[in-house]
Amino acid sequence: MRIGIVTATYQPSRNGVATSTALFAQGLRARGHDVRIFAPRHPQMPPHETGVYRLNTSFAGARALGAPADYPMMLAPGPILTGKLPLRDLEVVHTMHPFLAGQLALGWARLAGAPVVYTAHTQYEQYLHYAPMPKRVSRAVVRPHVAAFARRVDRVLAPGRAMIDMLREYGYQGQVGLFPNPVNLAAFQAANGQEIRAQHHIPADVPLVMYLGRLAPEKNLGVMLHAFEQARASRPELRLLVVGDGPSRAELQSRSREGVTFTGPLPYERVPQALAAADAFITASTSEVLPMSMIEALAAATPLVAAQSPAALDLITEGLNGTVRVPTPADLAAGLLHTLAPERLKTMQRAARESARQYDLTERAAALEQVYAEVLAGKKRRR
Incomplete structure (x- = not known):
């Protein structure tokens, strides 16, 4: 399969989403899949990365929004950069985020005619103390947006029960698959x-x-x-x-x-x-x-x-x-x-x-491959 993963954080950033995304990419490639990562630029990223496509970022913008120091804010690519990205032949698009990365995933999936998988990784309300606005305002924005995004994708996954509970609290009542993170x-x-x-x-x-x-x-x-x-x-x-x-x-x-x-x-x-x-x-x-x-x-x-x-x-x-x-x-x-x-x-x-x-990574990668096969089959049936 030709798989596109759109993420707002990736190595060398140090956090669980970046690490699990890199591990899943490794496991899927070992199973013979073409995995393309679309991720923000990072000042410490290696000069040559196979299958990783870096998008422009703003560290100043990330600081203004209260993001961690090692978490650059991804910027929406313009038409020239988008035209250079290998998007049109993607068979499955997977995103880890409901905000900009998620919106890009939805748009690129439409371009390719591909289904979208969303893994809900983050309890956003636990991090509202970083945002430069009152918590009640942030909560009023976050909850309906996340629920609406989940309703637009083909499959929703969650690494733990806490995320399933969060999605229900936010108002999303659709199916959520429990899908733990991998370890090598x-x-x-x-x-x-x-x-x-x-x-x-x-x-x-x-x-x-x-x-x-x-x-x-x-x-x-x-x-x-x-x-x-x-x-x-x-x-x-x-x-x-x-x-x-x-x-x-x-x-x-x-x-x-x-x-x-x-x-x-x-x-x-x-x-x-x-x-x-x-x-x-x-x-x-x-x-x-x-x-x-x-x-x-x-x-x-x-x-x-x-x-x-x-x-x-x-x-x-x-x-x-x-x-x-x-x-x-x-x-x-x-x-x-x-x-x-x-x-x-x-x-x-x-x-x-x-x-x-x-x-174990080998088992988790095989399970993710099965998820992709199911949503791809479902997309073909709807056509």
């Missing part, structure tokens, strides 16, 4: 965390806790740090690595206590090593859909200690590959101590790795 299981199974531990002077026998992700207000990181402090009061040998970057980093780092190290961002190719170095992964966020970092932690045999959320309930089988707790420091600290107890940690690590098999 082999890369995480082969990873060794010794180098990461050595870099941060953490001996092999010291229990290491890790958070990996964006450092921003919606991640509830203050609660996470307090939870770690309370757990460390019982087990002073514990260490915490906070991996990532974001607007909250400086403030969090200034008030963190002994045993906590902020590493800054890591290149994606080192993420398997980082997660393999950890004994447990902790998150206090309640805004996640189905975060790549949590799936990747499971693939690296790192059990999860997570605040109660739809994403945590999707991923965690209580007491086996992790634990779900009320998002308070005391409850998360108790969950961390429970998970790190020597008598159960090894069993939970094995269960974590086993539970990640369902997200």
Whole structure:
């Protein structure tokens, strides 16, 4: 199949949508498909990218709208650039966004006579504090737009139950397919965390806790740090690595206590090593859909200690590959101590790795191929 994926964020940007899109492209190409990515330009993008077509962006516009620093705002291409893009022979168009990228996907699909698949990745209302307008105004704009967009496409997918609930709340009552994000299981199974531990002077026998992700207000990181402090009061040998970057980093780092190290961002190719170095992964966020970092932690045999959320309930089988707790420091600290107890940690690590098999890239790519085949067949029948 000739597949066009239209996305408002792509590597080298560091976020779950960019990562999962790149993985799906890799998996689909391995199955023999022609995958074309239409994505925003990025100052750190490689000089030569096979099958990636970059569109103009505005970092100033993105900042004005409150977007993350690593998230350029894509601009609508003019007729000259559009005429140079390989669009007319596309058989399926897939978009990750209901706004500009989604509108481009709809227009390009009409040009090619192709069906459109939409994956709803983002709980937009969790990020309205970034927008330069009152939340009630943003909400009044976002909800009807997302619902209307979902009604215009041929298939709607969601990586987790939280997104299905969101779409229903927004007023979309059509069919939504639960479609989890992928992980390159082999890369995480082969990873060794010794180098990461050595870099941060953490001996092999010291229990290491890790958070990996964006450092921003919606991640509830203050609660996470307090939870770690309370757990460390019982087990002073514990260490915490906070991996990532974001607007909250400086403030969090200034008030963190002994045993906590902020590493800054890591290149994606080192993420398997980082997660393999950890004994447990902790998150206090309640805004996640189905975060790549949590799936990747499971693939690296790192059990999860997570605040109660739809994403945590999707991923965690209580007491086996992790634990779900009320998002308070005391409850998360108790969950961390429970998970790190020597008598159960090894069993939970094995269960974590086993539970990640369902997200393996080869299986997820085959499932996405099937979705495309179904919508393509449906389009042909309607003709």
